[in-house]
Amino acid sequence: MKSMKGHSDIIDDEGNLFGVINIIDALVVVLALTVLIAGIGLVLMDDGESSSAPTTETTNVTIDLGTQPEYIVSQMSIGDSYSPSGNSDLTVTDIYLAPQGESARVMVRAELSAPYSGETIQYSGSPPRYGRQLELLTETYSAAGTIRDVGGGADLTTTETEVVVRANLSETDARRLSAGQPIRVQGREVATIESVTTYGTDNPDTKTVFLGLTLQSVAYGEQQAFGEAMVRPGASLSLPTEDGLIKGEITRVGATTQRGQPATRDVKLQLSNVSPLLANSISPGMTESFGGETVARVSAVQRQNATIVTRGQDGEIYERTHPINQDVTFTANLSVRETDTGVTFKDQTLQQGRVVTLDLGTVTIKATVISGYR
Template sequence: MESIEESSGIIDDEGNLFGVVNIVDALVVVLVLAVIVAGVSLVLTAGSDSDSSATEGTTNVTLDLGSQPEYVISQISIGDSYSPAGDSTLRITDIYVTPQGESTRAVVRAELSAPRSEDTLQYNGAPPRYGRQIEIQTDTYSATGTIREVGGSSEVTTTETEVLARANLSETEARQLSAGQSILVDGREAATIESVTTYGTENPDKKTVFLGLTLQTLSHNDKQEFGETTVRAGAGLSLPTDAGLIEGEIIRVGTTSQRGQPATRNVQLQVSGVSPLLAESITPGMTESFGGETTARITEVQRENATVVIRGQEGDIYERDHPVQQDVTFTANLSVRETEAGVTFKGQTLQQGRVITLDLGTVTIRATVVSGYQ
């Protein structure tokens, strides 16, 4: 009976566990198992930490693609995507195009998807920093853009900016412009012509045209941009129209009108020492008109022989009538604008002695302002 109890103990007299395994060997096995369990736990914990520090993220950027040929511009579409690496993707979400000289400038908004590490997106191995260049490659085109904005919405932010521009055009070009016309670039509206005012010049084939425009501008660094132009007075402006490419200059920003209020003035003008043929060609009722708008109308005309100064044999000075040439003094009703600085005609201030040009259809004259300009 006693031998049965001894043999049924946990550890027998020979140090065997349950009479089968040596206790020392059992402790070694337990230690090895503990090490294995700890290692597996460490690996799983490390894997879990790695996954939490490299999660997927997205952000929106503005990419300036610069000047692009028409065949590239026509291929760029919303939804175009490109993956430079297996964990990074770019998708175009909005497009903005403007004329830039004889080519077109493209700016796009794009969504970048990539791993995020410590709140920083790692697109194709680096953060999307300002100034970084990013490629876009599709089956139909390839382009490279510079990051100029990070974050924000998925759409390009544009503003309607009113300007008044001046351009010198041929008569044919001027006649093809009218209020309400839309200026399209790749089928997208880049500007709208709000008003057209046309004046004659010394060259009967050339016109000075004032265009009131609403531009779809891009906001950047608290400034408005149209193509490569920062919108400001004195800046150049290129517009593709039905009349061709118009090269002009911005005169005013924030309005489509010339300065002052429209009015009419009867101004006395004079041309001196002209031939009898030219003098006789200036008659009441003649007008400078374009597109149904009258700029000037002659109402009264006076002619007299021009005077010349001669010196006698004794050195005396005499004033005599010229045998051929004539002086013509006439009154013209002019379409002017009254400003705080004075009265303007064709964008220039009227002053005594100032020379203005009138294109009267059959004749173009340069006349000197005598009175009536105030």
């Protein structure tokens, strides 16, 4: 009976808890508190999860896709996109083409979108570092390349860069070149020929051509690149034309003409100890000309028997007149360029004793400079 009395102290005969609250109402209050606490816990958990979720950021990269065939290049366009994983996206924002041999070298500018962590984005699991390989897979093509630049704007930094390129071409190919002629890669203009200067060589079938060009080059830091070549003197350059590939060497950067100011000089030249046939083949009025431009014009010509030096039976040295061969001295008006370091002809400095080559149409000669070069 004592146990029953203790129980009645907690719940009375009318079912009230401690004689104050009905037991049913108390259970309802407890259930409501339980639901409220559980709800607060869920809210706090959601807040914790959302605050720890990484944010998504973007950055721009330049990707060198190397040489690509025409059927790949024709499918590429700004806006192409690829998602290597659920939280990483790549979108092409700019495309650059340049020649490399007979193929096209392709650079693309792309925006990368990925979770931000560790002071950089984590594109497909790792940061977009210089030298990293990235893939570009679309419904119509696939390509892969190397990151060459990170950060900056959505467009590639391209510049019109002026250069002079020297190339040895056949006479037929040289005649096909003209100022204003565009250079195209996969139908896109990447350079323009601004000037053409052509000189004869030792071989009458070969011409040395100096091309003044404006290149659409792309910037890598402080350097400019055109295809696989860094734009600097001595670099090799390939230029596709409708009639074939021109392979040359950059001789000057920052201009489309050779060094110095154009001028003319009357230079005295000599051929020594040549056959009468060659001596008589040179006459006043002969010219080296190409495409309407005259490089050299012969004026006065003098001939005399050549002087030779022989050793007699007594061991002495004697100067004799050659019975057949001749020395030819002539004056030629040369198209030269005046530079800070001297006068040049065919991009070579004129000095006493320098041998110059003249293609006079019917004969090609190598003559030694005597005077008139200053």
